[in-house]
Amino acid sequence: MAAPQLDAYARAVHRFATAGKLGAARNMLNWDAQTHMPPGGAWARGEQMAAITEVSAELIGSRAAGEELEEAEAMAASLEPDERADLSEMRRTYVHTAAVPKELLAAKTRASQALQAVWRTAKPNNDWAAFEPGFAELLALTREIAQAKAEALGTTLYGGLLDEYDPGVGESMIDPIFADLAAFLPGIIAEVRERQASWPDPIPFGDTPVELQAALSHRLAVVVGHDPDAFRIDSAPHPFSVPHSPGDVRFTTRYDAANPRFAIGATLHEAGHAMYEFNLPRAFAFRPGGNARGMTAHESQSLSLERMAGRSREFLGWLAPRLAEAYGGGDLARWSFANVLGAWRRLDDGYIRVEADELSYPLHVILRYRLEQALIAGDLLPADVPGAWSELFNTLFGRTPPDLAHGCLQDIHWAAGLMGYFPNYAMGSMLAAQLFERATADDPDILPALGRGDFKPYFAWAKPRVHERASLVSFADLVLEATGAPLGAEAFKRHVKRRYLEEALG
Numbered sequence: 319m320a321a322p323q324l325d326a327y328a329r330a331v332h333r334f335a336t337a338g339k340l341g342a343a344r345n346m347l348n349w350d351a352q353t354h355m356p357p358g359g360a361w362a363r364g365e366q367m368a369a370i371t372e373v374s375a376e377l378i379g380s381r382a383a384g385e386e387l388e389e390a391e392a393m394a395a396s397l398e399p400d401e402r403a404d405l406s407e408m409r410r411t412y413v414h415t416a417a418v419p420k421e422l423l424a425a426k427t428r429a430s431q432a433l434q435a436v437w438r439t440a441k442p443n444n445d446w447a448a449f450e451p452g453f454a455e456l457l458a459l460t461r462e463i464a465q466a467k468a469e470a471l472g473t474t475l476y477g478g479l480l481d482e483y484d485p486g487v488g489e490s491m492i493d494p495i496f497a498d499l500a501a502f503l504p505g506i507i508a509e510v511r512e513r514q515a516s517w518p519d520p521i522p523f524g525d526t527p528v529e530l531q532a533a534l535s536h537r538l539a540v541v542v543g544h545d546p547d548a549f550r551i552d553s554a555p556h557p558f559s560v561p562h563s564p565g566d567v568r569f570t571t572r573y574d575a576a577n578p579r580f581a582i583g584a585t586l587h588e589a590g591h592a593m594y595e596f597n598l599p600r601a602f603a604f605r606p607g608g609n610a611r612g613m614t615a616h617e618s619q620s621l622s623l624e625r626m627a628g629r630s631r632e633f634l635g636w637l638a639p640r641l642a643e644a645y646g647g648g649d650l651a652r653w654s655f656a657n658v659l660g661a662w663r664r665l666d667d668g669y670i671r672v673e674a675d676e677l678s679y680p681l682h683v684i685l686r687y688r689l690e691q692a693l694i695a696g697d698l699l700p701a702d703v704p705g706a707w708s709e710l711f712n713t714l715f716g717r718t719p720p721d722l723a724h725g726c727l728q729d730i731h732w733a734a735g736l737m738g739y740f741p742n743y744a745m746g747s748m749l750a751a752q753l754f755e756r757a758t759a760d761d762p763d764i765l766p767a768l769g770r771g772d773f774k775p776y777f778a779w780a781k782p783r784v785h786e787r788a789s790l791v792s793f794a795d796l797v798l799e800a801t802g803a804p805l806g807a808e809a810f811k812r813h814v815k816r817r818y819l820e821e822a823l824g
Contacts, residue, residue: 338604379415404607479738486793617746
């Protein structure tokens, strides 16, 4: 007897879920490339990932995929609401994939793998001359992709790239929020610096062995809520987390013996990303509707842990004695609550985005956003990036990076071809503040629980409102339903005023 034929929606689910599984395998190859692969493997890894990219593009961007989607859409009235949402995400994914020739996608994958290998040596050597040729090639490919997406979606060039990473978060939403921040932040930064001028200088933490930092990072991941049998932390030059397979959570951090704060922040940040992925609905695993709701939503979950919770007085009160226990020895005053709080609250004068304080951080993102727009529009040439970076950094921060490792070579994102990705880092800050403000109002025990090292109340609030919604609702609806208001900067401004101008140091 012949097997029963699947209906059109079930066939579409199988097609797009298969592509999702291939994408997960590609992500794991990329994770290995950043953590364990020998440098000589870059070329072969690029070919492997390009092959998966081509197969996936053919699977979900072909005429057959489009025809199958049309059949499924004809039966949409008979589907459940979540299934219709999943189908809508399949259509969005198809439009993006079909718009770009698979050969162009594969070429970008190869170029990005090669350039990431170059970046790892160009950054410490401040060598833009080594980086520029590969970057120019990758930028040209990215602009071709942007053109194809813009025509298919009816957007600007940059808007076509944004929609791939952050559907529902376009330039019309970003521009007024960034303008608001650019006007607000310099004034409050100056006010906070004036307040902090009278604070005692924190006692330096001193060198902390990497193996002790690694043990604490593992402990923090468990405290956050990760299952010891389902996660792995490795180190990478630029910490990251990748969308992963259910039950197999991979993320990285970076250890600096002279700066144990960095690993703590990076671990909490990436653990937040990973918790979002871990809590996505298993019934929709690998399917478009089961993915996270774009990168602004994703970044809100990492920053909720790293900054909203992880830099709160309550959590730092729990953390300080654990630092003394983990690192101990010598002058324990350095691990006192007052010293830890002072170190975490102090505004920085640095140049590195991932090490920036909460107030300076959005300005780092605005800088990259403006440069990316100029690069994609063709108004900024690769050869001119170092000078343009320094000039705009000085405009925004009033100082100039000392070298390229602290300037335009500090991030891996451009080497990875992630144009249109950076805005989420600041937009995610806005959403993290808005979500956390509502969460702590809905459940007053969230902050006291953090003082006990307990993240369960926070995730009890966030999981059903953000994680389990996946991409089964629009970004606008997710934000409105979770917080009661559209995304804006007001909650963030209230948060930083309260934390940096009103809270006592001691």
